[in-house]
Every structure is written in structure tokens, then in C-alpha cells.
Amino acid sequence: MAPEKARRRPVQARAQVTYDAILQATAQVLVAEGFDKASTNRIAKVAGVSVGSLYQYFGNKEGVFTALIDQVCDEQIALLQGMAGAMLAAPLPVAARAYVEALLATHERDRAMHEAISQQAAHLGLPGLRRVQAESRRVVRRYLEAHADAILPTNLDLAAFALVGMVQGMVDSAFFCEGAAAWPGLAEEICRVVLRYLLGHDAAPA
Amino acid sequence: MAPEKARRRPVQARAQVTYDAILQATAQVLVAEGFDKASTNRIAKVAGVSVGSLYQYFGNKEGVFTALIDQVCDEQIALLQGMAGAMLAAPLPVAARAYVEALLATHERDRAMHEAISQQAAHLGLPGLRRVQAESRRVVRRYLEAHADAILPTNLDLAAFALVGMVQGMVDSAFFCEGAAAWPGLAEEICRVVLRYLLGHDAAPA
DNA sequence: ACATAATGTGAGCCACCACTCACGTTCAAG
DNA sequence: CTTGAACGTGAGTGGTGGCTCACATTATGT
Numbered sequence: 001m002a003p004e005k006a007r008r009r010p011v012q013a014r015a016q017v018t019y020d021a022i023l024q025a026t027a028q029v030l031v032a033e034g035f036d037k038a039s040t041n042r043i044a045k046v047a048g049v050s051v052g053s054l055y056q057y058f059g060n061k062e063g064v065f066t067a068l069i070d071q072v073c074d075e076q077i078a079l080l081q082g083m084a085g086a087m088l089a090a091p092l093p094v095a096a097r098a099y100v101e102a103l104l105a106t107h108e109r110d111r112a113m114h115e116a117i118s119q120q121a122a123h124l125g126l127p128g129l130r131r132v133q134a135e136s137r138r139v140v141r142r143y144l145e146a147h148a149d150a151i152l153p154t155n156l157d158l159a160a161f162a163l164v165g166m167v168q169g170m171v172d173s174a175f176f177c178e179g180a181a182a183w184p185g186l187a188e189e190i191c192r193v194v195l196r197y198l199l200g201h202d203a204a205p206a
Numbered sequence: 207m208a209p210e211k212a213r214r215r216p217v218q219a220r221a222q223v224t225y226d227a228i229l230q231a232t233a234q235v236l237v238a239e240g241f242d243k244a245s246t247n248r249i250a251k252v253a254g255v256s257v258g259s260l261y262q263y264f265g266n267k268e269g270v271f272t273a274l275i276d277q278v279c280d281e282q283i284a285l286l287q288g289m290a291g292a293m294l295a296a297p298l299p300v301a302a303r304a305y306v307e308a309l310l311a312t313h314e315r316d317r318a319m320h321e322a323i324s325q326q327a328a329h330l331g332l333p334g335l336r337r338v339q340a341e342s343r344r345v346v347r348r349y350l351e352a353h354a355d356a357i358l359p360t361n362l363d364l365a366a367f368a369l370v371g372m373v374q375g376m377v378d379s380a381f382f383c384e385g386a387a388a389w390p391g392l393a394e395e396i397c398r399v400v401l402r403y404l405l406g407h408d409a410a411p412a
Numbered sequence: 413a414c415a416t417a418a419t420g421t422g423a424g425c426c427a428c429c430a431c432t433c434a435c436g437t438t439c440a441a442g
Numbered sequence: 443c444t445t446g447a448a449c450g451t452g453a454g455t456g457g458t459g460g461c462t463c464a465c466a467t468t469a470t471g472t
Binding site: 126129130133134155158159161162164165166167168169170171172173174176177180183185186189190192193196197200201202 | 332335336339340361364365367368370371372373374375376377378379380382383386389391392395396398399402403406407408
Binding site: 218220245246247248257258260261266267 | 428429430431432433438439440
């Protein structure tokens with residue numbers, strides 16, 4: 001039950017290779033065959049190692065999945081922060097657009113991955129997903145601060161919270177409802193929601 | 207794998223009692239002990255019946271969960287439609303407020319339930335959750351039609367989609383991020399988002 | 413070269429779990 | 443009351459999967 005610590009940390013190069021292979025195999029099996037087929041024996045076989053090796057680096061089955069989820073969350077956060085740096089000085093319509101597109105893109109990229117993980121989200125993934133949301137709010141809040149004189153909301157914490165939630169909600173809905181993600185006006189509409197909330201009107205075209 | 211049909215439908219009263227007890231026990235075990243502890247034997251024991259009885263009404267384990275999810279979704283949809291009838295003629299700020307409060311309330315009521323179910327959402331719950339979202343969009347769309355001359359969006363399908371997604375997203379975020387659900391200005395802020403999207407400005411106070 | 417630690421192996425143990433079946437019990441109809 | 447159908451039972455079966463452990467192999471320091 002409790003997330004046990006890893007038995008051993010990889011120190012030699014070949015150990016790191018094994019470790020990475022296990023995580024990659026976990027992702028692959030999860031996406032291709034579903035959670036209930038993802039036994040430790042199957043993961044080890046796909047990774048090309050023995051079960052014993054798996055249990056050298058992960059205390060139990062749960063540990064494998066939490067490690068994988070952590071890795072995915074770290075990537076997502078890194079992408080977020082990278083974008084934030086490039087967008088801090090950008091005007092609102094541009095930044096909004098970039099944020100929306102980025103979220104749509106990551107969803108597109110590893111849709112199956114997210115689905116498989118969220119299958120166990122309440123149990124294992126929740127802390128990780130919380131981290132991503134918290135970091136998203138932090139990034140958005142910093143942007144709002146820099147543009148505080150141009151927007152309506154004065155409670156920036158609440159505004160960041162609302163923004164991250166609403167965009168995530170619409171993007172999720174789009175992928176949830178098959179086919180909707182490809183709707184032509186979707187990204188525009190999400191941006192419209194954001195801009196009307198922040199400005200009270202649509203952005204004037206340049 | 208495939209959702210097998212129930213072996214037998216309860217016809218006598220005591221059979222219905224057994225059937226209901228099984229579903230209720232499933233919900234209870236799911237919430238109190240988590241999905242992986244919810245074995246058919248455990249469910250039967252908590253329900254106070256024998257495993258054999260369980261398999262008289264459900265073809266397999268999956269069938270128990272899908273039946274439970276269907277039941278929860280039906281309740282949610284019924285609540286939605288009931289509210290829609292009462293709100294069709296209401297002015298926008300009132301209707302928006304009612305919708306938001308209703309969502310917040312249902313989340314509050316069976317938060318653990320939703321969490322446990324969404325744990326298996328990708329596998330079992332997806333069709334049910336899709337039904338709820340689709341019905342939500344239909345209800346919202348009907349309302350928008352009735353008030354089409356008072357709102358900015360012209361593509362009502364897209365608007366309904368965006369509205370349901372954004373509200374759901376913000377509500378989910380609130381419960382996701384512990385404590386946030388109790389934030390004082392939360393419901394107001396969600397309404398503000400909705401109204402600025404639909405009207406382009408905040409509602410004038412009565 | 414040698415010792416020692418790090419890494420890798422996989423057959424097998426054990427516990428658990430989905431599901432069955434042969435048998436009892438309760439109901440409803442004639 | 444009788445009869446048969448609906449309902450209920452729970453020990454048992456087959457299979458699976460998490461995890462171990464005794465042993466083999468490879469790297470590292472001296």
C-alpha cells in the first residue's frame with residue numbers, strides 16, 4: 001500500500017539502462033495492452049530483463065507506476081516552464097493562444113498515455129497531477145502579475161486558478177468527446193473565453 | 207472483457223433487495239477500501255449475500271461496476287434535467303448560478319464516489335461520463351437557444367460545449383486541489399467567467 | 413589477479429481472486 | 443399440498459500474479 005522506497009539506486013551505466021527500459025516498457029504495455037495486463041512479469045519481459053531486476057529498483061508494483069507518472073509529470077512541467085519563459089512579455093492574445101495550443105498538443109501527443117495513467121489517477125497519479133496543476137497556476141499567475149494593469153481580475157490567485165481550470169476543462173472535454181478535438185473553431189473559442197474573462201471583450205486584431 | 211449481459215433479472219422482491227444490496231456494497235467498498243480491494247467475494251460479504259448470488263445477477267465482475275456507474279450517471283442526468291425544467295425561463299445570471307451551485311453540490315455529496323469511479327473511468331466509466339457530458343450540453347444548448355438574442359456566441363453547439371467544459375474544469379480543479387472548494391469567491395468567479403463569455407461584460411445587478 | 417560489490421536471472425512459492433456447481437430454501441400458482 | 447421455478451449458498455477449482463531467493467555474471471578498486 002504505502003509507496004515503498006526503491007531497493008537500490010542504479011549507479012553503473014548498465015543499471016541505468018535497465019531502469020530506463022523498465023519504465024519505458026511500463027508505458028508501452030500500459031498503452032498497448034491496458035492496465036490489467038501490465039503485470040510485473042509482463043513488464044519485465046517486454047523490457048527484456050528479469051522480474052528480479054525489476055524488484056531491485058522498485059520496491060513493489062506500485063513503485064513502478066508512481067516512478068513512471070512522476071517522470072511524465074516532470075516532462076510536462078518542464079515544457080510548461082520553458083513556454084512560460086518565452087511568453088512572459090508576449091501580449092495577451094498571443095500568450096493565451098500559445099497556452100491553449102500547447103495543452104492541445106500534449107494531449108494529442110500522448111493521449112493514450114494520459115488515459116491509461118488517469119485510469120489509476122485517483123490512486124497513484126493524484127499527487128503528480130496536482131503538482132502539474134499547481135505549477136500551471138504559478139506560471140499563469142506570474143504572467144498575470146506582469147500584465148496586471150491590462151486585465152479585469154484583481155485577485156490574481158483566483159484568476160490563475162480559474163484560468164487553468166477552465167482551459168483544462170475545455171481541452172479535456174474535447175479529447176473526451178471523440179472527434180471534438182479536431183473541431184475547427186475550438187482553439188479560437190477557448191481563447192475567446194479566456195480573453196473575455198480577462199479583458200471583458202474580445203481582443204482587437206492587430 | 208466484453209460487458210456480458212446479466213444472467214437473471216430480479217423478479218421477486220427479495221431478489222431486488224439482493225441486487226440493490228450488491229450495488230450499494232460495491233459503492234461502499236469502493237469508497238472505503240479502494241478499487242483493488244473490491245473483489246467479488248468482498249463485495250458479496252459486505253452486501254451480506256454469497257458470491258453465488260452476485261453471479262446470478264451480474265455476468266462478471268465488470269458487470270457489477272458498469273451497473274453501478276450507470277446508476278450513478280442516471281441519477282446525475284435526472285438531477286440535471288430536473289434543474290433544466292425549472293431554469294429554462296430564468297435570466298442568465300440566475301441560471302448560471304444555479305448550474306454552478308448544482309455541480310459544486312453533487313461534487314461535494316459524493317466526492318469519494320466520483321474519485322473511486324474515475325479511477326476506472328478510462329476502462330469502464332467512459333461511456334457513462336460521456337452520456338452525462340452529452341446530456342449536459344443538450345440541456346445547456348436548449349437554454350442558450352431560448353436566450354439566443356441576449357448572448358454573443360452564434361454557434362450554440364460550440365458555446366454549449368465550451369460552457370460545460372469550462373465549468374466542469376473549474377469545479378473539478380476546486381475539488382482536486384484540496385481546500386479550494388471552500389474558497390469564498392469561487393462560485394462567483396465561475397459565474398463571472400460564464401457571463402463574460404456569453405455577454406461580454408458582467409451582469410448588471412438587479 | 414583477487415576480492416568485493418553491483419547487477420542480473422528465472423523457477424517457483426504463496427496468496428488471492430474470478431467464477432462454478434451441486435445442493436438447500438422460499439415463493440407463487442393451480 | 444404439490445410442484446416447479448426463482449432465489450440463495452459457500453466450499454471448491456483453476457489460474458494468475460506479486461514477489462523472493464539462491465545463484466550466475468559483470469564491473470570496480472587495489
